[in-house]
Amino acid sequence: MLRTLDIRDMLIIDRLSLTFQPGLNVLTGETGAGKSILLDSLGFVLGWRGRAELVRAGADKGEVIAVFDLPPGHAARAVLEDAGIEAEDELILRRVNFSDGRKTAWVNDRRVSGEVLRGLSDTLVELHGQHDDRGLLNPRGHRQMLDAFAGLDLSACRRAWAALGAARRALAAAEAALAAVRAEEDFLRHAVAELDKLDPQPGEEATLDTRRRDMQGAERIRDDIARAHRALSAEGAENLMVDALRWLEAASDRAGGRLEAPLSSLSRALIELGEAQDGVAACLADLDFDPRELEAIEERLFAIRALARKHSVLPDELGSFAGDLRARLAALDGGTRQIGKLHVAVTEAEAAWQAEAAALSAARRAAAGRLDAAMAAELAPLKMERAVFRTELSEAEPGPEGTDAVAFTVATNPGAPSGPLNRIASGGELSRFLLALKVCLTGDDPGLTLIFDEIDRGVGGATADAVGRRLKALAEGGQVLVVTHSPQVAALGGHHWRVEKRVAAGMTTSTVTPLAAPERVEEIARMLAGDTITEAARQAARALLD
Template sequence: MLRSLDIRDVLIIDRLTLDLGAGLNVLTGETGAGKSILLDALGFVLGWRGRAELVRAGAAQGEVTAVFDLPAGHAAHAVLAEAGIEAEDELILRRVNTADGRKTAFVNDRRVSGEVLRALSEGLVELHGQHDDRGLLNPRGHRALLDSFAGLDLSASRRAWAAARVARAALAEAEAALAAARAEEDFLRHAVAELDKLNPEPGEEAALDMRRRAMQGAERIRADVARALQMLSEDGAEAALRDATRWLEGAADRAEGALEAPLAAIGRALIELSEAQAGVEACLAGLDVNPGDLEAVEERLFAIRALARKHGVLPDDLGGFAAGLRTRLQALDNGEAGIGALQRAVAEAEAAWTAEAARLTAARVEAAARLDRAMAAELAPLKMERAVFATAVTRGEAGPEGADEVTFTVATNPGAPSGPLNKIASGGELSRFLLALKVCLTGQAEGLTMIFDEIDRGVGGATADAVGRRLKLLSDTAQVLVVTHSPQVAALGAHHWRVEKRVVDGQTLSTVLPLSAAERVEEIARMLSGDTVSDAAREAARALLG
């Protein structure tokens, strides 16, 4: 509920504080007194689009502050939480407009953007009037209004739509993957066959490279080892030592023991030479490389390296790479079966959403009929018994809340063509249509302030009284603020203010005055009779006030 509105230096208002109450609040005054300025100021502090310049001439800045009571569970709490602002029982909105056009907004003394103000305003204030493009006249909101009237629970439809969307996304992803796999099927099959045929193992490339180097080294040293073996054999050193032994043994008897030690040393040398010869022979046997073996090693080594370069992986990673290709090939081979399962899942999810959408359509059609009957009952006292209001439920774009499009249509006279509410009704008729619709659609509206801007324009007498009584009915569950020229409406207000213009030091200013019981009589009498207030008008005013 809007508790107070404080305005400083806005248009022709210098300083004004308006303390509002629960129930029906009425604002009256002569045409041009500045009633619309109050709504401009309220729209400004709520972040609504409005006049570009609001600062009073000669002032450095204009400022508007609105204070709202905020009950527990109000939708504004969620907006405050998202903005990181601690919620309290009192919500204070303040917005400043400097003379150079800069605008600054605050919520509970925390600076915020205009978007935050507008988000808060959605649950705080509703404005209704002949140019009401934010509420009942906006066809985009008609389905939500009908759903609220019907008390529909949309959660099952939203879940079904989300499930169908997930299923469709999974199918699309699988189909894309399958199409990509099919595009590279020839490559996959050739690459897997090539890798399977070679069957490289981790570490094999390094082992083959080491073996190849050893075999290549053997070719280079084998000739030297063979020549060394020849020098150690019976045709070389061994033969020379044995000849030396024979010559020395023949001379030993005459050398009186001087050759015994040399002969012993030569014996030992022959033994060592035999061992050396055996070792060299063994080495030579190991160096005996078959050219075909070297060629086979080199061929496999080069094949592994070439395949690694071809696929852009390390030689030791070829095995894992091959496993990945096999997996993709298996997915391709099993793809049709997987696609079929996903297609069935999509069909089931879409069938579930279709069932929910059909349920919502049936509920909306039934609620539309009830709303049409309720509107007919409301229009009769408003002297529009010949008008026909109809809620059109037609096929619309599918979405999480069904596939219906809802439009409020009217025909002002029997046999006349019907059309959208904002296209067919004239100014006075439109005001009464909006009021009747609001009465039918409004249930409990705790914490909501509804503003009706001259919604009673063009009506009088019993019709104006019917308008006022419906506004009074709305004020039983929500705060209602009405700008009116109708004495019948003004007389039903729980709180009454008069908007006046005055000239101070050559400057025109607007102000708002709360009216006492006696002042209300005078104001309503003025509304009844005009500039000259007669005793008869005062009596009529007292009668209206009851």
């Protein structure tokens, strides 16, 4: 329950302190006196999004403090717990709006965000404004209203719809990927076959290039080495040295020992010559190659390099590139099986969502009957006992909240055709339909303060009295605040405030005054008679109050 509301420097309010009571609280006053400013200020401290400029002209900041009673078990306690704020029996909301646009809020002296305020607001206050019938006239909001009346939890259906969407997206992505792979299937199979046939190995290109260079170099030096080999062989130096050794040995006996040293050196030279011959022969053997081998090496080397250029990769990367192509082919070959699995997943997800949607539809049909009965009970005391309210369900585009479209239709007189509210109901009837619907949707929540802003517009006389009595009954055991221009409604209030606009020293301010019994007579008489209050108007006001 809202206990007090303190407002400082907000719009045309200088200083204002209000103490509200349980039951039906009514606020009256001339049009433009500032009643809407009170609601704007209350909405500001509750975190509602409203006017951007609220600070009174000339002030540095505006401030609103609202104090609520918080009984045990109140839903606001859970919001406080989630925000890490200890709940007490008294809840103090304070919010400051600086002239530069900055806003700061506190809950029980703990600084909080506007999101926390709005979370608390949902559990503390429900406002039904003078333009709420726009929402009532919009069929897009009717399903939400019915769901609220039924207390439906849509999370399971939303999760099932999200899962279905994910399954469908996965299937579509897999099908697109498969289609893309299929579009290049011929290329993949040809490229893989070509790579498999060549089977290039890492480092092979460098090895082949080195071998090719060696063979090409051998062709240039082999002739010189061969000539040297011939010069050292029996056809050249070796033959001459052997002849010299034979001739010297024959003359050695007659030389008196003078040829011993030359003979020894020549023998060693022949040994060294033999080693040189072996080395040169070995070199020739190494340089000896089959020209066909060089041709084969060049052919493979050129094939590897050509394939690397074709696929824009390095020669040493051909092997891994071939592996990538094989993986894409494997994806193509296994794509059909994967698509089949994804089709099954979509079917299962669709069945799960349809089950949730069907459960919601059944719950909505049952709730529609209960709402129609509840509306019939509410319309009777509002002088609309002959009106027929119907909640009609039809099939809508499938979505996260099921497959139902909901529309509220009415027939205001017996035998008259039913139709949409905006084509059937008059302005006064709309207000009463709205009041009845809000009563049905709100239910019995003693912890919720209900605020009605000119809900009685367009009605008068006995009908206005009926609206006032329904508001009074609704306020029993709870708290209802009503902004009204109807004397019949004002007379039924348990507590009455008059909102006035005053001009002093060139400054306009709005004040709110609690009214005692005599003052209530004057205010209701003013509402009945206008600027000139007659004794007859006072008598009528007393009659209404009685």
